[in-house]
Amino acid sequence: MQKILFERKNEQREFPLLDQKISQWQLWAIIIFVAFGFIGWITFAANVQPKTVWGLILATSLLPFAIILGGFYFLSNGAASTLFKLPKLRDWGFALVMVVLETIYSIVIGMVLNHLHIATNVNAVASNISNSGDKIKTLQIVLGTDLFNLMGEEILSISVFLAIAGLLFHYFGRNRKVALGIAYFLSLFIFGLLHYHTYNWNLAQLLLVLPGERFFLTGIYIRTKSIWPSFAMHYLFDGGIFLITALA
Template sequence: MQRFWFERKNDQREFLLLDTKLDQWRLWALLLFVSIATVVWVAFAKTVTFNSYLATTVFDDVLPMTIMIGGVLYLSQGQLSQLFSKPRWSDFGFAAVMFILQLAYALAAATGLQALGGSLGENGSATEIAESNNKLVAYCQSISSDLFDLMNEELLSIVIFLTIAALLIQYYHFSRRASLGIAMLLSMLIFGLLHFQAYDWNLVQMLAIIAVERFFLNATFIHSKTIWPSYVAHMIFDGLAFLAAI
């Protein structure tokens, strides 16, 4: 079997959705579902304001994550339940290396962009923390919200990666390596554009920094074939960004 970047050398496991052939309509349905569900979720979060933190948590965090997971499992006929399989300890070691590279890239790219006269949009959650009267409470609330929101972001990015690769390999007869490469690029692009609200439509920042950060998270997933290492790395990265606001 032709190996893709970051796959374990002796790992005989295929990518999810590639080892068992799903109907073409199911792959397209998965792709459309995670994309549309994410757009609706972002629009809902932007336009609807709740009076209590509990209501915000339930309707803006827990419910969207539950719908996303349920839809993904249903449309994949349960195949994507393996996304939540138990990782190996070595997966987190690899994730730590990717995390350091991601952090180094983000800092270098941000510094370079500013040196060239570009501007950086402020992360919306970090700004709320910085402007809060009780920064510690605001920080804890943002982290607790991220527990659900980042699961949605990971599902979106990984499902897009897997479904595009499966479609290209199984139904459009691309090579495995080319299919996974195209899927990687599209997953990165969509992940970057997903942050339009968080960074106030700063396209350069979204594409040159945020989208490329997805490369390191995808690499973590490719190595582990489970969502947990990239999810934990994503949580820590955001946690550090929010901590800087304090």
Template sequence: MLNYLKQTKLANTAPLSLVLLIISALLGTSHILPSILPYFVLLICGMGALCLQYNLAIIKLVFARPQRKMWWEVIPIVIITMIIAYIFVIVGAVLFNIPVNKNDALGNGDQLSKLINLFWVSISLIGEEVITASLTFPIYTLTLKKFGNQKAWLFAAIVGSLLFGLLHFRVYHWNLYQMFFPIGLGRLPFTWLWLKADSLWPAIVAHILYDLILFIPLVVN
């Protein structure tokens, strides 16, 4: 995946991916679409955006099977991500008096309905990693020659994470601090895991476990 990005230029159709990214932001975070369809919007639009930015080969690469040893990185990454997120939350509350808006993705139904919604939310997290890749990869490609490999990845990872945070504008009611820091920059360990695994899968699993830890108490209550 990484070597491919280093050697490949953006396709002429790359600007069209902006349309899919806008659609994903509008439909993937709302209840406009019926039933379970919103949970698949980020995945579909993210894959479509990647294909427009590069070509179909990128899909196989982002879902490549990682080395077995990479699965041992998942739990530490979940712990690190949680620590970073809580630090951002505490800093926001103590220094800036910024309230934390709860994520109501599970709804207000009974435990069974919340469990069902939790399953679909977990599926949608695959799409969150793919859509973040579609926000991050083009920035890396565009800045690689100017910044060099490491600086380009750092810049792309930060900008991609901030844009990922903005996708949550409905969920967190335009709480910019929460979107940019606990949700946006707080996900950088997942992006680091992309690089080390050369695949999205370990980060997808880490992201799902992370959200399960946050959401399970909401199911029980």
């Protein structure tokens, strides 16, 4: 079996949607449903103002997450459940190394863009924390909602990656390694562009910063075949940024 970057040579765990074939229309439907569902999610969350914290979590995080996960599960014939397999202990060490590299990349690309006098926008969530009258309370709410929001982002990134790879491998004549490589590359930029609201259409961040950061997180999934390590490192990375913002 041809392996992609980060896959172990003796890996026996398989990719859903790629190593188990499903119909072409289902793969296209997964990409469309998840991508447009994510757009609808962020648009809805930006325009709804529930009166209570629990209302906020339910309306803007838990309910949209459940809809996207349920749709993905249905369209994949239940294959979505394999994303949630428990990782091996050694997978966590790899994940930690990758999130350190992601942090270094984020710092370096920020310095490069600053040196080139390319303006960047503050993350919308970090801006909300910074401008809040009670930063710690806002941070707590963000960390609570991010349990669903960031898992939603992981499902977005990984499902699109796997669906594109499945299409290329099963229906467009590409071998497994090429299909995975193209899907990996395309999914990074889809992830970046779908954050248009968070960074107010700043193309430098959408096309350089976010795809680069996503490279490491999707790499974790490729290595571990489990969504849990990539989600945990995503949560750790974003949570660290929001904590620094709240304490500043």
